[in-house]
Amino acid sequence: MSEIISTIINGLSQGGVYALIALGYTMVYGIAKMLNFAHGDIIMVGSYAAFVVVGMMSSSPFLAIFIAVVVCTALGILVERLAYRPLRGAPSLSVLITAIGVSYLLQSLAQIIFGATPVMVPMFDFKFVDIGGISIKIQSLITLAVCAVVIVLLLFVIKKTKVGRAMVAVSEDRGAAQLMGVNVNRTIAITFAIGSALAALAGIFSLFVSPVTSPTFGALPGIKAFVAAVIGGIGSIPGAAIGGIILGVVEQFALSVPFLSPYADAIVFSILIVVLLVRPTGILGKKQREKV
Amino acid sequence: MSEALLQVENIEVYYGLIKALKGISFTVNRGEVVSLIGANGAGKTTTLHTITGLLRPKVGKITYNGQDITKVPAHKIVTMGVVHVPEGRRVFKDLSVYDNLCLGAYTVQNKENIADNLAMVYDLFPRLEERKNQMSGTLSGGEQQMLAMGRALMSNPEMIVMDEPSMGLSPLLVNEVFKIIETVHSRNITVLLVEQNSKKALAVSDRAYVLETGNIIMEGKASDLANDERVKKAYLGA
Ligand SMILES: Nc1ncnc2c1ncn2[C@@H]1O[C@H](COP(=O)(O)OP(=O)(O)O)[C@@H](O)[C@H]1O
Ligand SMILES: [Mg+2]
Numbered sequence: 001m002s003e004i005i006s007t008i009i010n011g012l013s014q015g016g017v018y019a020l021i022a023l024g025y026t027m028v029y030g031i032a033k034m035l036n037f038a039h040g041d042i043i044m045v046g047s048y049a050a051f052v053v054v055g056m057m058s059s060s061p062f063l064a065i066f067i068a069v070v071v072c073t074a075l076g077i078l079v080e081r082l083a084y085r086p087l088r089g090a091p092s093l094s095v096l097i098t099a100i101g102v103s104y105l106l107q108s109l110a111q112i113i114f115g116a117t118p119v120m121v122p123m124f125d126f127k128f129v130d131i132g133g134i135s136i137k138i139q140s141l142i143t144l145a146v147c148a149v150v151i152v153l154l155l156f157v158i159k160k161t162k163v164g165r166a167m168v169a170v171s172e173d174r175g176a177a178q179l180m181g182v183n184v185n186r187t188i189a190i191t192f193a194i195g196s197a198l199a200a201l202a203g204i205f206s207l208f209v210s211p212v213t214s215p216t217f218g219a220l221p222g223i224k225a226f227v228a229a230v231i232g233g234i235g236s237i238p239g240a241a242i243g244g245i246i247l248g249v250v251e252q253f254a255l256s257v258p259f260l261s262p263y264a265d266a267i268v269f270s271i272l273i274v275v276l277l278v279r280p281t282g283i284l285g286k287k288q289r290e291k292v
Numbered sequence: 293m294s295e296a297l298l299q300v301e302n303i304e305v306y307y308g309l310i311k312a313l314k315g316i317s318f319t320v321n322r323g324e325v326v327s328l329i330g331a332n333g334a335g336k337t338t339t340l341h342t343i344t345g346l347l348r349p350k351v352g353k354i355t356y357n358g359q360d361i362t363k364v365p366a367h368k369i370v371t372m373g374v375v376h377v378p379e380g381r382r383v384f385k386d387l388s389v390y391d392n393l394c395l396g397a398y399t400v401q402n403k404e405n406i407a408d409n410l411a412m413v414y415d416l417f418p419r420l421e422e423r424k425n426q427m428s429g430t431l432s433g434g435e436q437q438m439l440a441m442g443r444a445l446m447s448n449p450e451m452i453v454m455d456e457p458s459m460g461l462s463p464l465l466v467n468e469v470f471k472i473i474e475t476v477h478s479r480n481i482t483v484l485l486v487e488q489n490s491k492k493a494l495a496v497s498d499r500a501y502v503l504e505t506g507n508i509i510m511e512g513k514a515s516d517l518a519n520d521e522r523v524k525k526a527y528l529g530a
Pocket of ligand 1 (some may be wrong): 310312330331332333334335338339458
């Protein structure tokens with residue numbers, strides 16, 4: 001019983017990490033109408049930013065978190081400005097190929113600068129806590145709490161603030177949003193900034209679990225979060241959160257059962273197939289509205 | 293002499309290789325209601341999109357209030373005082389009525405001003421107040437049109453351009469829409485109206501232009517055009 005509860009908590013916390021990344025995917029998809037396949041690599045850049053602070057400068061992990069978020073936010077804005085904005089209105093295939101190009105570019109740059117060998121990024125020295133006889137990793141609780149707060153905050157921003165309304169408006173009808181006075185380019189840049197900041201946090205939380213990074217650090221979490229976004233219904237913000245949590249919990253349960261654990265990734269990806277068979281638009285995805 | 297608020301000079305607009313506007317010119321004076329009539333595909337929507345910056349002319353010039361706005365992006369045109377009620381209403385269906393109205397005031401900074409505008413819109417369209425928390429996608433066509441017009445009024449416009457506001461509405465609601473156009477006009481807002489319902493459009497307008505396949509083929513006082521034999525035959529179904 002206590003093992004199940006601790007697996008659930010680990011699953012929710014891993015799910016929270018996937019949700020943070022999936023939110024970036026889904027927001028960019030909804031608002032900029034593109035699949036940003038370089039999103040996972042933003043996580044990787046964040047992890048190296050943390051490495052520079054704690055690994056090379058032996059400075060505080062708190063500073064590392066701050067720097068990682070700042071670097072990723074700036075990088076998200078920069079990539080959008082230089083790589084994607086010039087392609088606004090271009091066929092989506094061109095944009096997709098560009099995103100894949102940006103992904104390889106970031107990985108190659110990391111490899112040139114830091115080498116291909118994985119490096120240690122020691123963050124905090126986490127202990128276990130004992131809650132009612134159940135032993136739980138502190139980092140899981142922290143990750144879970146921060147993810148929950150961030151997701152609620154994001155939903156609040158989207159629903160209740162001017163910039164949030166502008167984002168919904170741009171995602172629904174770019175032209176009509178412009179007629180309201182919304183600057184579409186700026187709104188898309190803000191979306192990339194938010195998504196990249198969330199990705200930086202996700203990278204930090206991943207380092208809590210395993211304090212090692214490499215140029216391909218973002219690839220697997222990136223693709224899993226993309227799957228989470230699709231399961232939840234790409235474009236839907238609550239969908240990304242739900243998809244991420246489902247993925248995290250299933251993955252942790254698979255990992256906790258000895259004869260299933262080698263297949264954890266396969267199990268995670270097979271959820272996608274099942275969900276898409278039952279609901280092709282994902283759990284909270286909308287049916288494509290008919291255009292007149 | 294009346295003062296020109298909007299001046300469109302010889303604009304040519306293309307969709308790829310297709311020339312949709314073949315060099316049209318017209319003027320809207322401050323305080324007027326001017327309508328642009330013409331058959332489906334004549335280029336009316338294209339004209340309005342070019343004025344409010346969603347499309348750019350290849351040739352020609354658009355001046356508003358003495359300023360050249362030909363290259364001003366759409367989101368800045370609103371701040372200059374021109375608001376566009378688009379064809380097909382284009383309300384934000386995933387947002388509540390209230391949120392749509394807030395977006396209408398996106399360029400307004402002053403909170404009191406926004407509150408005043410909201411009160412004015414609710415006063416003009418009590419229906420919108422009743423449904424302020426409802427998702428706009430669940431409104432009827434008539435209510436969505438009210439919302440589109442209310443949303444436009446939130447931006448403190450000096451001039452409003454409307455694209456077929458009566459399209460797809462029942463006769464009762466069509467009359468309602470034209471009444472609102474007159475109300476808007478009575479508040480010193482200049483109106484540029486595009487309509488298929490030429491008869492009603494001419495009845496509320498001071499002047500009008502007739503557009504045919506990208507060219508202006510006639511212009512004049514609305515009352516004169518309403519009595520013109522050719523206009524009657526082609527556009528008034530007489
Ligand atoms: N997005 C577009 N792409 C290509 N051609 C278009 C587009 N929109 C309109 N057109 C063409 O431009 C012409 C004018 O269209 P429009 O301005 O919508 O006419 P109206 O509003 O008077 O019905 C039509 O021939 C139409 O087919
Ligand atoms: Mg039209």
